[in-house]
Amino acid sequence: MESTLSVExxxxxxxxxxxxxxxxxxxxxxxxxxxxxxxxxxxQASPPDFWYDQNEHEWVLILQGExxxxxxxxQVTLKAxxxxxxxxxxxxxxxxxxxxxxxxxxxxFY
Amino acid sequence: MESTLSVExxxxxxxxxxxxxxxxxxxxxxxxxxxxxxxxxxxQASPPDFWYDQNEHEWVLILQGExxxxxxxxQVTLKAxxxxxxxxxxxxxxxxxxxxxxxxxxxxFY
Numbered sequence: 373m374e375s376t377l378s379v380e381x382x383x384x385x386x387x388x389x390x391x392x393x394x395x396x397x398x399x400x401x402x403x404x405x406x407x408x409x410x411x412x413x414x415x416q417a418s419p420p421d422f423w424y425d426q427n428e429h430e431w432v433l434i435l436q437g438e439x440x441x442x443x444x445x446x447q448v449t450l451k452a453x454x455x456x457x458x459x460x461x462x463x464x465x466x467x468x469x470x471x472x473x474x475x476x477x478x479x480x481f482y
Numbered sequence: 483m484e485s486t487l488s489v490e491x492x493x494x495x496x497x498x499x500x501x502x503x504x505x506x507x508x509x510x511x512x513x514x515x516x517x518x519x520x521x522x523x524x525x526q527a528s529p530p531d532f533w534y535d536q537n538e539h540e541w542v543l544i545l546q547g548e549x550x551x552x553x554x555x556x557q558v559t560l561k562a563x564x565x566x567x568x569x570x571x572x573x574x575x576x577x578x579x580x581x582x583x584x585x586x587x588x589x590x591f592y
Contacts, residue, residue: 429513482513
């Protein structure tokens with residue numbers, strides 16, 4: 373437990389970045405065993421043949437928009453409210469995000 | 483890290499409980515240092531003079547509906563997208579949740 377933690381508030385839908393040529397990652401909570409990030413995408417995808425292979429587990433929730441995640445054995449379409457739990461070293465990549473609207477992700481690394 | 487973790491998917495807005503005489507708590511992820519819960523409320527509030535005083539930090543996000551959290555020094559109104567980080571032992575209670583509609587919370591205990 374960190375003594376520096378304080379009561380903090382915010383809104384996941386507020387202050388969306390206007391320059392979305394690249395995805396924008398913002399850390400919301402950063403603790404010893406946990407990191408919470410908001411990710412905003414608009415049409416981005418992982419480069420061809422790029423795969424995430426992470427040391428941390430990741431639990432991801434889509435709050436707005438739509439994305440397609442590619443796993444080694446299947447593709448998963450994610451819309452508002454959809455979540456997926458990706459254990460460490462489950463290889464995945466972002467195959468597609470909606471180009472017309474911001475896709476807002478909540479990602480919890482643990 | 484738990485070897486039993488698997489890729490799991492779901493939707494936060496799906497399969498809302500129909501019997502909401504009491505709030506419904508569902509665990510979505512349960513790991514060594516992390517627990518993710520969906521909480522569905524409909525008009526419930528903490529009993530008068532009841533205060534949560536938790537050993538864990540809690541990061542809470544409202545996905546739908548509206549609630550008022552009471553801290554010792556203030557009240558915080560939470561609507562869709564609003565989040566609040568409550569460090570361990572910050573006393574709080576639920577003063578009000580919307581009676582007409584389900585309020586869907588995502589709570590991360592860490």
